[in-house]
Amino acid sequence: TVTMALFTRDLRVHDNPALAAAVQNAEVLPVFVVDETICATDYLNPNKADFLATALADLDEGLRRAGGQLIVRHGDTVGEVCRLVRQYSVDEVHIAEDVSAYSRRREDRLRTQLAESDCRLHVHAGSITVAAPGRLTPSGGSDHFAVFTPYHRRWSRLPVRAPLPVPKGIRLPHGAGSEPIPAATDLGAGSPSPEVAPGGESAGRHLVRDWFGAHIGAYADRHDDLASVATSRFSPYLHFGCLSATELVHRSDPSAPGAAAFVRQLAWRDFHHQMLAARPELTHSDYRNRNDRWHEDTASLTAWRAGQTGYPIVDAGMRQLAAQGWMHNRARMITASFLTKTLYLDWRRGAKHFLALLADGDMANNQLNWQWVAGTGADTRPNRVLNPIRQAERYDPSGAYVRRWIPELAHLRGRDIHQPWRWHTDGIDGYPARIVDHEQAARDFLRVRRG
Numbered sequence: 001t002v003t004m005a006l007f008t009r010d011l012r013v014h015d016n017p018a019l020a021a022a023v024q025n026a027e028v029l030p031v032f033v034v035d036e037t038i039c040a041t042d043y044l045n046p047n048k049a050d051f052l053a054t055a056l057a058d059l060d061e062g063l064r065r066a067g068g069q070l071i072v073r074h075g076d077t078v079g080e081v082c083r084l085v086r087q088y089s090v091d092e093v094h095i096a097e098d099v100s101a102y103s104r105r106r107e108d109r110l111r112t113q114l115a116e117s118d119c120r121l122h123v124h125a126g127s128i129t130v131a132a133p134g135r136l137t138p139s140g141g142s143d144h145f146a147v148f149t150p151y152h153r154r155w156s157r158l159p160v161r162a163p164l165p166v167p168k169g170i171r172l173p174h175g176a177g178s179e180p181i182p183a184a185t186d187l188g189a190g191s192p193s194p195e196v197a198p199g200g201e202s203a204g205r206h207l208v209r210d211w212f213g214a215h216i217g218a219y220a221d222r223h224d225d226l227a228s229v230a231t232s233r234f235s236p237y238l239h240f241g242c243l244s245a246t247e248l249v250h251r252s253d254p255s256a257p258g259a260a261a262f263v264r265q266l267a268w269r270d271f272h273h274q275m276l277a278a279r280p281e282l283t284h285s286d287y288r289n290r291n292d293r294w295h296e297d298t299a300s301l302t303a304w305r306a307g308q309t310g311y312p313i314v315d316a317g318m319r320q321l322a323a324q325g326w327m328h329n330r331a332r333m334i335t336a337s338f339l340t341k342t343l344y345l346d347w348r349r350g351a352k353h354f355l356a357l358l359a360d361g362d363m364a365n366n367q368l369n370w371q372w373v374a375g376t377g378a379d380t381r382p383n384r385v386l387n388p389i390r391q392a393e394r395y396d397p398s399g400a401y402v403r404r405w406i407p408e409l410a411h412l413r414g415r416d417i418h419q420p421w422r423w424h425t426d427g428i429d430g431y432p433a434r435i436v437d438h439e440q441a442a443r444d445f446l447r448v449r450r451g
């Protein structure tokens, strides 16, 4: 028999259920299609394109070490797969289960069109998330959890399967050849951010060794500390499946310091994926309608995007995003709360800007975290407004994070940096005055929200 392992966002050879199943007693085509539809959307921003190009080259190397190679095609995924299926008389196609509306339409189209060639589609759950979406449901009949704590309780009790080994002795069908592996510039227009993370499984596994060897122990205490590098930075590797979430849970010794807090974040990831799987429209529609009448204010939106709001902690987060294609989670929460609650601008505008820059930009995690912060999603305290000054004093007490990203303020000492207007009433050269008074804006927001 001839099988196909169709890679999508499971770009790894370790613990890859679709690849492991495809190589059993068969010649195998490991395929990635550079999908013209995906390339034409905002989804593939320059940072993702850069990350993806390296990840594909690295996957090819991993497959070559196992005796195979990556077979790349360009075009419509379903069309290209069907063409290869006919050319090599493929009997089975193996693919990872995914949750977005786009990936589910792709899966349906594949199933229908492959059937016409007598080829079966095998969809592997638990490739992208630890718990397959839909596996856990609350009592009472709903098809998904809408509150994290009970989800996490059930999730924590699930047995975690052992990671699958890297396949050996991959045999390609005779004559199988690849189109060139794309460079970042073939995938999307625009230059990547200067400090975007290097893509690929090898780079991801290097981080993993470091993380479990030296850093996870401090995670519980320091993950909210904006200035230190105390979080794993696994997010783009998890987004593209260069790392397996299951393997990370498996490697986390529950009794070791930091491990429970770290694994809990992977449960958050699964939580958002199961919500999106159940409600694909949540990428753009509110989970809970709060009758918001969002402001239309282009000047404020532009200032927020550019990191020019006059609130140093907000601006530092936005500038980190532009420079690295990544932002610390606490900064994501502060900047998102500022947009949706202080400026009262629609969360979709903020989510779109994040997706235009994040290397880890993810339909489930981005859109649903935005809804969570905006109070239209699963947060049980939807009207909570983060105060940017208190957040800054708590999570950047020395001001080191702001100092790193806002050089105009670097001369300010200690926590003075978080409220420059108090010490420099005439303003600071090169740094804007506040575009809004947070305290007043927060009161206005609460009045509108509470009706």
Ligand code: FAD
Residues within 6 Å of the ligand: 223, 231, 232, 233, 234, 235, 236, 238, 239, 262, 265, 266, 268, 269, 270, 272, 327, 328, 329, 330, 332, 333, 336, 354, 358, 360, 361, 362, 363, 365, 366, 367, 369, 370, 373
């Ligand atoms: P760590 O703290 O080391 O956590 C380990 C992993 O757990 C992360 O890599 C991530 O996969 C997962 N995780 C952590 N926090 C969350 C969370 N709140 N929700 C879901 N999964 C989580 N994460 C993305 O992967 N893609 C996004 O597009 C994204 N957009 C976000 C937008 C907003 C407004 C907010 C508030 C959060 C967003 N997050 C997103 C979640 C979180 O900020 C990032 O996953 C995290 O900052 C990545 O850094 P890390 O890998 O060092 O995380």
